[in-house]
Amino acid sequence: MEKSGQCTVIVNPTSGRERAPKYIPLLHSVLSKRFEDITIKLTEKPGDATHFAEIAAKKGHDIICMGGDGTINETINGMVPVGGKSAFGFIPFGTVNDLARALHIPRSPKGAIRMLETAVKTNIDVGKINDRYFINVVAAGLLSEAVGEVTIKEKTLFGSLAYFMKGMQVLNRQKSYHFRIEEDDGTVIQVSSPLIAAMLTDSAGSFRNLIPPEDRNKGVIKLCLFHDFEWLLAIRQAPKLLAGIQMGPDFVTVVSLKKAHISIDENDVLWTNVDGDKGPKFPIDLEILPACLPVFVPKDARDDTVHFPHFFNSVAPHIHFPWNENEELLQKDKTTQESSEPSETEEK
Secondary structure: OOOOOEEEEEEOOOHHHHOHHHHHHHHHHHHOOOOOEEEEEEOOOOOHHHHHHHHHHHOOOEEEEEEOHHHHHHHHHHHHHHOOOOOEEEEEOOOOOHHHHHOOOOOOHHHHHHHOOOOEEEEEEEEEEOOEEEOOEEEEEHHHHHHOOOOHHHHHHHOOHHHHHHHHHOHHHOOOEEEEEEEOOOOEEEEEEOEEEEEOOOOEOOEOOOOOHHHOOOOOEEEEEEOOOOHHHHHHHHHHHHHOOOOOOOOEEEEEEOEEEEEEOOOOOOEEEEOOEEEEEOOEEEEEEEEEEEEEEOOOOOOOOOOOHHHHOOOHHHOOOHHHHHHHHHHHHHHHHHHHOOOHHHHO
């Protein structure tokens, strides 16, 4: 491969339990095969990644970051406002790494680094919430707040399952908010929901069954409006969530939008979670920026990364839930009963 251009590498030295700096030599070795000049920047405090990315983007450098969701989000917020042609790449060091899953990027540091040697560029959508950018999801509600409270120790022990466990713990404390969604075309949607999620990818908390994967990068935000998490319904849906089976309309309603203003009752206070970190409180403005960010992805993308929900993919179609069988029996009895009832003509 012929060398061309310059690259800035942004490293969060605390990522991956402070393992990220150990991979700098390997990363430099791989990138030196693509770029004529490489600059390495280490973050020391929040906001550094955004600052470094903005400077690099203005110089036209491609930008690679090593870190978790927070570092990735900071880097994006430095690049997108510049509006240049700089390409973005990242070495995931987070617990869940939803963006890596969605783009089929290896989630092991060595795998992601070696992928960059032959990586190609593709353009992906970026979302905007107020004056801030996001690349995966904006969520709001009790479950979203609970997920934000997952500790590093819990992430280490349970991985993505820690988010599911934390969410189940707070179901009995759920509160529904009255959301007013005003789309740019004048459409108004009013709904009560305990949780909403504006998604750009098909993966959130490592669970990839909230929206179909083919809906990613379609120039729209997929706004998931979850229904009341009644205990029985939640228990019934939990195995489906873990098994990777697509959630049905009795669990979540999905609305496609390009630009919208979302507000709640003025007496309520609700904060958002943006790509895993605390975001602005309501009201909020959401907007999609279609295909605005060039990203390095595998040359031959294969969805061969194994994670908990996908462990069940091969057996999911064969899973039979006892409550489904009961529902089928009840429906059958209802149909039989209706067919056996005399018609009005027969009664006369």
